[in-house]
Amino acid sequence: MPELPEVETYRRFIDETSLYQPIAEIEVQDPKRQLQVDLDDFRRALLGNQFTGTNRIGKQLFLLTANGPMVTMHFGMTGDVAFYRAEADTPRFARAVFHFQSGFRFAFVDSRKFGRIGLTPSVEAFRQQKKLGPDALTLSTEELTQGLAKKKSAIKPLLLDQRIAPGVGNWIADEVLFQAQLEPERSALSLLPAEIDRLATSIREVLETAIAAEAIYRDFPSHYLIHAREWDEAPVATTPNAHLNCPRCQRLIQKKYVGGRATYFCPHCQQ
Ligand SMILES: [Zn+2]
Incomplete structure (x- = not known):
């Protein structure tokens, strides 16, 4: 599933390939399912228009245009982007082509069609409508402190809350808590200011690392918990002989369910 690191690499790819070129034609294969606005309105807003930049909050991507509304893209389970010239190079699951x-x-591109494309007047309007918090990649200690204020529940599910840190998915939350050495079921209310600061730093570091590795998990640093995870849907194979020992203390990594989600942690390092 494309998480924040993947969507950030898509965003940079679009910046490098698709800006400042007038749009001559648009095809949408299954507009009733994947387009959140009327196809005629979508075409009217974009034909002759051009993309001038990009923005992103969590896993939500925005394509700014020269005139009028911006395009929103959410990549669902299998969304991806492509840039090419010849008809013959069209990817098999291209659902919308500009x-x-x-x-x-x-x-x-989206084989399973859970992705969505729409229009919005501004990033801010979209943010308010969807109640999205500040993007996780640049989340400050102050913003995280505000997001967690008066929250009694366990820290792990709070990290997955798009109102607090949009873009933190399940494996990212586990990695962040491992790097910050915090137990996933700790109540947010019990966190000391220094621990929240450590947590905010870990969120940014883990995401920056994932983006630098272009979300190819086997290229992550060896002290990352991700190598000791069992992948339910194996997005990309990690190391061939993935061991299940803590990269810090070598004791066994444990798995439990927190807020209904599979959670990997080291009981020795995360107390
Ligand atoms: Zn450990």
Whole structure:
């Protein structure tokens, strides 16, 4: 599933390929399912228009345009992006294709069709409508302190709350708690200011590391918990002989369910 690191790499890819090219044609394969606005309105807003930049909050991507509304993209379970020229190079699961006057094409690719494309007047309007918190990649200690204020529940499910740190998915939350050496079931209320600071730093570091590795998990540093995870849906194989020992203390990593989600942690290092 594309998480924040993947969506950030898509965003940078779009910046490098698809800006400042007038849009000549748009095809959407299954607009009733994947387009959140009327197809005619979508085409009217974008034909002759051009993308001028990108933005992102968590896993939500925004494509800014020269005139009028911006395009929103959410990648669901299997969303991806592609840029190419020849019809023959069209990816098999291209669901929306933007044809540029330059002859190049940008495609929203999505085999399982859980992704969504829409229009919004501004990032701020979208943020308010969806009640999204400040993006996790740049989350400050102050913002995290505010997000966790008066919250009694366990820290792990709070990290997955899009109102607090949008973009933190299940494995990222485990990694962040491991790096910050915090027990996943600790009540947010019990965290000391220094621990919240450590947590905010870990969120940024884990995401920056994942983006630098272009979300290829086997390239993550060896002190990361991710190598000791069992993947239910194995997105990418990690090390071939993935051991299940803590990369810090070598004791066995444990798995339990916190807030209904599989959670990996080291009982020795995370107290
Ligand atoms: Zn350990």
